[in-house]
Amino acid sequence: MNSRRNFLSGAGAITGALAAASVSRVALAALPEPVIQSKPDTMAPLVPDSGRPYNPVVTLNGWTLPWRMNAGVKEFHLVAEPVVREMAPGFKAHLWGYNGQSPGPTIEVVEGDRVRVFVTNRLPEHTSVHWHGQRLPNGMDGVSGLTQKAIEPGKTFVYEFVARHPGTFMYHPHADEMAQMAMGMMGFWVTHPRGRHPLIDQVDRDFVFLLNAYDIEPGSATPKIMTMLDFNLWSWNSRIFPGIDSLNVRQGDRVRIRMGNLTMTNHPIHLHGHSFTVTGTDGGPVPKSARWPEVTTDVAVGQMRQLEFVAxxxxxxxxxxHKSHHTMNAMGHDVPTMIGVDHRKVVRELTDLIPDYMVMGERGMADMAQMEMPLPDNTAPMMTGQGPFGAVEMGGMFSVLKVRRGQPAGDYRDPGWFKHPAGSVAREVAGALPDAPAAAAPGTGAMPRQAPAATDVEVQIRKPNGHAGHH
Known part of the structure; x- marks a missing residue:
């Protein structure tokens, strides 16, 4: 992490504080120094050194925002600004975010904390911050024009409220929302329980990330903000596979994964090798009587989901x-399908005229993961990522849960690829295959035909004459 020590130089940068927060001019003159993060790596959990203790989360390809204690109030400083986000190695996007990143840093507090968040606007237009899912005074809800004046460029507002309920939340603008969220303005918020909670178990690993999506044309770097459905980059915390870090845990760990969805569609998130229960939403912990085992949970637009399992x-x-096109990168929606058509001669002729011409192969799309075709600068390949057995043929919303017996407690380093025990990997069958045994009897259908009646049955129908006697 690094700080921009001269970030707020000039008196104009600290004007315009939200009056409802009743913060003195002295406090405003000494704002907490903004902490800026430029790396897209998963940072170590931020263990609290002041305030109430809690077990910190780990933000996938992100970090937790430090704070200062001021007369018993936990103070944070968010800076809304244009950022450059590396979405995958070799591919960067020009986004809007907070404190140097998109999404912004995770904010972690404890139930009962009085929280004060300073928000400085360095965008070219006004903004606001809505604290999604929080119970707070109406004037702190962050809807510009309805509950507050918008934060104009160069101004700093302050929000202050008590974190009343433990749970999984997020923050995002409620000002020019379609443009600002399409540009990446969002962040995660976790309120930890003050003590033992009957519906919140202790876990060994607690991961958080946001589901977001962008429409960035190949060779470009800025999202198209008017897109409503045809996004081509589906991401977790503005990272696409293979740029998404793995979730590294120790065998036997109790693991919690918290997700929030700020895309334009739902996402059925699927975990291999384990089953989990949904233990919380942005409405709070789920009663234990309402939980059941799953391997896939659907996260709808604007929802948070908190799932737990033993690794x-x-x-x-x-x-x-589990939406297959959400595990692809930079996919064009008007690419023709040529499965079953030998079009190699045509493609050779077309690429002489249009070097970037691309069409789905006649055998499907898997070949495209192996093709070394030229791509425009700053373009992520559609399917990429190498595993221990070859191309993974995935992109977008995809990562790997790495479970290891020898992973030390609290160690989040990537342990490398799993070393499978001998004889435990699917393999090609060598030699001639034995004949498959035939069934002893052909069996019957689920609805066998009944024997026909011995004699025909004539159905007698008597039609009423007029309507007399009908009621």
Whole structure:
């Protein structure tokens, strides 16, 4: 992390504080120094050194925002600004975010904390911050024009409220929302329980990330903000596979994964090798009587989901959105399908005229993961990522849960690829295959035909004459 010590130089940068927060001019003159993060790596959990203790989360390809204690109030400083986000190695996007990143840093507090968040606007237009899912005074809800004046460029507002309920939340603008969220303005918020909670178990690993999506044309770097459905980059915390870090845990760990969805569609998130229960939403902890085992949970637009499981199976287990086109990168929506058509001669002639011409192969799309075709600068390949057995042929919302017996407690380093025990990997069958045994009897259908009646049955119908006698 690094700080921009002269970030707020000039008196104009600290004007315009939200009056409802009743913060003195002295406090405004000494704002907490903004902490800026430029790396897209998963940072270590931020263990609290002041305030109430809690077990910190780990933000996938992100970090937790430091704070200062001021007369018993936990103070944070968010800076809304244009950022450059590396979405995958070699591919960067020009986004809007907070404190140097998109999404912004995770904010962690404890139930009962009085929280004060300073928000400085360095965007070219006004903004606001809505604290999604929080119970707070109406004037702190962050809807510009309805509950507050918008934060104009160069101004700093302050929000202050008590974190009343433990749970999984997020923050995002409620000002020019379609443009600002399409540009990446969002962040995660976790309120930890003050003490033992009957519906919130202790876990060994607690991961958080947001589901977001962008429409960035190949060779470009800025999202198209008017897109409503045809996004081509589906991401977790503005990272696309293979740029998404793996979730590294120790065998036997109780693991919690918290997700929030700020895309334009739902995402069925699927975990291989394990089953889990949904233990919380943005409405709070789920009663234990309402939980059941799942391997896939659907996260709808604007929802948070908190799932938990015991990582009891060693290996490298895929975790991904189960919408197949959400595990692709930079996919064009008007690419023709040529499966079954030998079009190699035509493609050769077309590429002489249009070097970037691309069409789905006649055998499907898997060949495209192996093709070394030229791509425009700053373009992520559609399917990429190499595993221990070859191309993974995935992109977008895809990562790996790495469960290891020898992973030390609290160690989040990537342990490398799993070393499978001998004889435990699917393999090609060598030699001639034995004949498959035939069934002893052909069996019957689910609805066998009944024997026809011995004699025909004539149905007698008497039609009423007029309507007399009908009621």
């Amino acid at each position: 009891d199976e060693q290996g490298d287990w895929a975790v991904h959105c």
